[in-house]
Amino acid sequence: MRYAETGFNLEVDLTKGNIERVATDPRLTALHLGGLGTNARLFWDRVPPEVEPFSPDNLLVFGAGLLAGTPAPGSNRTIVSSISPQTRLFAYSMMGGFWGPELKYAGYDKVVVRGRSPKLVYLWIHDDQVEIRDAEHYRGLGTLETAELIRQELGDRHVQVASIGLAGESRVFFASIEQGKSSASRQGMGAVMGSKNLKAIAVRGSKDINIAKPTEYIELCNQALAYIKARDGHPIPGVMPILAGLGSPQEMKVHDEKWHTENFVWGNARTRRKGFWTDEVHKEWTNTLETMRTRLLSCHNCPMKCGASIAVDTRICSYMMKCFSKLTYTMGAMSNLDFGLRIAQKATEHGLDAFSAPQTMAFAIELYEAKILTDEDMPDFPATGDERFYYLLDKIVHREGIGDILADGTYWAGQRIGKGAEAYAHNCIKKHEQLPLKLGMLNPIYFLMYSTGEKINITQIEGNFPQEPFATREEREAFVADWPHIPDERFKQWYVEWEQRGEHSIPNYPPVDATCEIVHWQEKMHYVDDCTGICAGLGSFPLKPPFHMHNLPRLISAGAGLDLDEAGLDQITKRNRTLVRALNNRLGLRRKDDKPPEDHWRKRFPELEKKLLDGYYKFKGWNEDGVPTAETLRELGLGFVAEEFAARGILTADGSPSAKEAAIEGAAQ
Amino acid sequence: MNAVKTKKIKTIKIDVDKCNGCRACEVICSAMHAEPRYSSNNPARSRVRVIRDPLADIYIPVYAGEYTAAECTGRDRYVIDGKVYDECAFCRASCPSRGFFKEPDSGLPLKCDMCESDPTLKEPMCVQWCLTDALTYEEREEPVDDAIEPEDVDVGLEALANKYGWQQVVDSMSRLAKKD
Ligand code: SF4
Ligand code: SF4
Ligand code: SF4
Numbered sequence: 001m002r003y004a005e006t007g008f009n010l011e012v013d014l015t016k017g018n019i020e021r022v023a024t025d026p027r028l029t030a031l032h033l034g035g036l037g038t039n040a041r042l043f044w045d046r047v048p049p050e051v052e053p054f055s056p057d058n059l060l061v062f063g064a065g066l067l068a069g070t071p072a073p074g075s076n077r078t079i080v081s082s083i084s085p086q087t088r089l090f091a092y093s094m095m096g097g098f099w100g101p102e103l104k105y106a107g108y109d110k111v112v113v114r115g116r117s118p119k120l121v122y123l124w125i126h127d128d129q130v131e132i133r134d135a136e137h138y139r140g141l142g143t144l145e146t147a148e149l150i151r152q153e154l155g156d157r158h159v160q161v162a163s164i165g166l167a168g169e170s171r172v173f174f175a176s177i178e179q180g181k182s183s184a185s186r187q188g189m190g191a192v193m194g195s196k197n198l199k200a201i202a203v204r205g206s207k208d209i210n211i212a213k214p215t216e217y218i219e220l221c222n223q224a225l226a227y228i229k230a231r232d233g234h235p236i237p238g239v240m241p242i243l244a245g246l247g248s249p250q251e252m253k254v255h256d257e258k259w260h261t262e263n264f265v266w267g268n269a270r271t272r273r274k275g276f277w278t279d280e281v282h283k284e285w286t287n288t289l290e291t292m293r294t295r296l297l298s299c300h301n302c303p304m305k306c307g308a309s310i311a312v313d314t315r316i317c318s319y320m321m322k323c324f325s326k327l328t329y330t331m332g333a334m335s336n337l338d339f340g341l342r343i344a345q346k347a348t349e350h351g352l353d354a355f356s357a358p359q360t361m362a363f364a365i366e367l368y369e370a371k372i373l374t375d376e377d378m379p380d381f382p383a384t385g386d387e388r389f390y391y392l393l394d395k396i397v398h399r400e401g402i403g404d405i406l407a408d409g410t411y412w413a414g415q416r417i418g419k420g421a422e423a424y425a426h427n428c429i430k431k432h433e434q435l436p437l438k439l440g441m442l443n444p445i446y447f448l449m450y451s452t453g454e455k456i457n458i459t460q461i462e463g464n465f466p467q468e469p470f471a472t473r474e475e476r477e478a479f480v481a482d483w484p485h486i487p488d489e490r491f492k493q494w495y496v497e498w499e500q501r502g503e504h505s506i507p508n509y510p511p512v513d514a515t516c517e518i519v520h521w522q523e524k525m526h527y528v529d530d531c532t533g534i535c536a537g538l539g540s541f542p543l544k545p546p547f548h549m550h551n552l553p554r555l556i557s558a559g560a561g562l563d564l565d566e567a568g569l570d571q572i573t574k575r576n577r578t579l580v581r582a583l584n585n586r587l588g589l590r591r592k593d594d595k596p597p598e599d600h601w602r603k604r605f606p607e608l609e610k611k612l613l614d615g616y617y618k619f620k621g622w623n624e625d626g627v628p629t630a631e632t633l634r635e636l637g638l639g640f641v642a643e644e645f646a647a648r649g650i651l652t653a654d655g656s657p658s659a660k661e662a663a664i665e666g667a668a669q
Numbered sequence: 670m671n672a673v674k675t676k677k678i679k680t681i682k683i684d685v686d687k688c689n690g691c692r693a694c695e696v697i698c699s700a701m702h703a704e705p706r707y708s709s710n711n712p713a714r715s716r717v718r719v720i721r722d723p724l725a726d727i728y729i730p731v732y733a734g735e736y737t738a739a740e741c742t743g744r745d746r747y748v749i750d751g752k753v754y755d756e757c758a759f760c761r762a763s764c765p766s767r768g769f770f771k772e773p774d775s776g777l778p779l780k781c782d783m784c785e786s787d788p789t790l791k792e793p794m795c796v797q798w799c800l801t802d803a804l805t806y807e808e809r810e811e812p813v814d815d816a817i818e819p820e821d822v823d824v825g826l827e828a829l830a831n832k833y834g835w836q837q838v839v840d841s842m843s844r845l846a847k848k849d
Binding site for chain 1: 686689690691693696697700703705707709710711712713714720722723726728750751768773797799800
């Protein structure tokens with residue numbers, strides 16, 4: 001019997017209209033766990049680097065985490081993977097909500113989609129019955145609208161639906177896949193789904209998920225719940241509200257947005273508005289949220305309530321929102337919260353990433369003001385920020401006129417527009433738009449995380465280590481006094497000795513070797529979550545979470561029937577992290593791509609940055625070009641990767657960058 | 670004078686305004702009733718189901734009550750606060766009109782047993798796992814007359830009879846009895 005996982009994937013070939021239920025190899029679970037780990041393995045084995053993102057040969061994989069759907073609180077993540085049209089790298093975008101657990105209840109761990117359907121279809125998975133159904137009548141409809149109509153068509157209110165909107169159908173490079181209160185937003189997974197002519201996947205299940213050691217597993221779950229309850233009454237003192245508690249950033253609960261509105265940057269990630277947060281704004285925005293928010297919502301089996309029902313011009317509910325999408329449209333358009341919540345409804349129905357979409361629109365407005373884009377490019381372009389955003393939203397999702405160029409995101413749009421527009425796409429890492437944040441002094445930990453995070457999104461790598469030191473040593477000592485989450489005692493020392501000013505402050509503190517270990521730890525926790533499907537909000541993201549490296553090996557072992565200790569979990573995480581890196585190396589990623597946006601920090605330190613990157617690569621067992629060495633690969637049981645690297649000339653026998661690579665580099669310079 | 674007989678009534682108070690729709694109650698109820706306990710979970714086997722209609726902002730935890738052979742002839746629709754509740758939203762019956770409260774494989778009816786177990790739990794599991802207090806547990810004393818409650822077996826048999834007919838059930842029972 002298989003535990004926690006179902007042991008079956010659903011293989012769907014949309015070109016042939018063929019559906020197969022395929023038993024998976026339990027050895028792969030032992031090597032990679034599930035979710036991101038086994039997704040990455042599928043891509044390594046089946047999607048060579050020559051495959052274009054919109055080619056029928058590209059896969060779109062919906063992988064529920066290994067523990068998703070089990071009683072572990074917050075275990076509900078689905079990791080959606082493909083080759084991203086925007087970064088052209090291996091993407092993994094997570095969604096919470098209810099879809100992943102429902103897929104497990106239906107008896108599958110993953111849905112692996114390949115090919116391209118000749119017409120628009122949706123997939124209906126109901127336990128053992130799986131069919132491809134016509135979706136032409138849903139063409140152009142919104143994500144939530146489609147989900148609702150599918151439920152009616154199937155005559156079942158409780159079907160979980162993941163769907164794309166017009167943006168996905170139009171292959172907007174930052175189109176999302178939406179499923180009610182959650183979405184796989186980043187890196188254009190909705191565009192890949194659109195390219196396959198797949199409008200939605202509807203799922204309903206009524207099968208058991210088995211647990212290997214029931215008593216132990218429930219005991220650990222009960223402990224986590226008790227901890228969550230206790231932690232609720234004890235927020236971490238001295239940090240901003242969204243970092244004080246557990247869960248994803250509690251944006252739907254907080255009214256005080258001073259920190260975001262005055263520290264993050266507005267418009268096209270440029271304008272800092274000190275003094276913006278007045279009493280008047282506070283009152284207005286509080287009123288907006290209180291009026292439009294009708295209920296706080298959680299994902300499957302989680303008490304944290306990170307999401308909310310939002311009612312636009314109705315008293316009931318128009319859509320569901322979570323996290324920082326609360327402010328991205330507002331700040332991009334230099335507007336107010338009412339506008340932000342209204343346009344987010346339309347954008348959610350169209351299925352757009354709430355990070356990239358507003359930034360791309362703000363980018364277009366800047367180009368217009370700089371006269372790089374003109375009235376010819378944007379006929380009848382309105383005068384106010386709000387109206388301009390609605391105008392651009394419409395153009396982008398239809399890929400109409402200038403919208404066709406903007407739909408590729410700021411990096412590619414800058415390239416296509418030319419005339420200096422390239423420089424306006426200033427907030428990308430690896431061609432992907434980032435949080436609108438511009439700071440003064442380089443922080444070494446964040447430098448490494450921004451540069452090397454393979455999810456290309458800071459919130460998917462940062463977390464368990466505080467973002468900055470408390471002002472006094474006493475506060476820092478109080479913080480570390482109760483901190484069992486850390487790998488070892490050195491982490492306490494690094495934190496206690498970290499100062500806001502002076503010798504022990506950023507950029508030179510923490511020292512390079514400590515920085516590498518801190519980054520490694522935070523990264524590792526995210527990789528564990530992405531494989532188990534436990535929400536980062538209860539693991540890798542908040543300070544002092546219920547799940548950490550000292551209790552997760554037991555939880556995973558008791559749930560999935562594996563025999564894991566800390567060293568074993570560490571090895572699996574390294575293997576998965578290295579495999580994701582290798583996939584991207586095979587797609588061309590090298591050291592030159594590992595960098596933050598040029599203007600992320602005003603003060604940069606090229607020599608220190610070089611040392612940091614060198615240190616990190618060495619720590620990871622990668623060569624100086626950011627490619628895992630053959631030795632590292634073999635140690636992790638990834639000998640097959642080493643062989644392919646050798647065959648493709650990515651590594652030479654001695655692990656140095658190959659002559660062929662050096663020649664390409666030389667030619668490029 | 671005879672003392673009035675009382676019995677302890679166990680109630681679960683459901684505050685739908687506090688429900689966040691998480692289905693933790695379904696997960697833990699099904700796990701608690703798995704054989705062996707907690708060895709599996711499956712909301713389809715849960716004795717509490719959350720009727721969810723997110724775009725209507727409807728989240729109602731409903732507990733499995735009595736089995737009924739026939740569905741109601743008329744269906745209720747309640748409008749509360751502008752929200753329209755359909756799908757027999759507040760009904761606890763294990764009823765042919767819907768998939769809830771039936772074992773997925775056998776079709777046998779499910780009924781909330783308030784987590785009867787030995788030793789007795791301090792609170793039913795669904796209440797323990799609902800950290801938002803949408804579900805809270807209360808006990809009170811109520812006078813009773815001694816009526817005989819139909820046993821679970823009766824209910825199960827009746828359900829089988831309704832599905833296959835009495836003759837089938839009787840035949841099967843005598844066949845099974847002979848095997849022992
Ligand atoms: S912590 Fe928040 S985002 Fe994470 S599973 Fe719970 S409700 Fe969802
Ligand atoms: S556990 Fe509580 S909050 Fe969650 S669905 Fe059940 S009743 Fe609602
Ligand atoms: S009281 Fe116990 S049996 Fe009844 S629904 Fe809750 S968990 Fe299930």
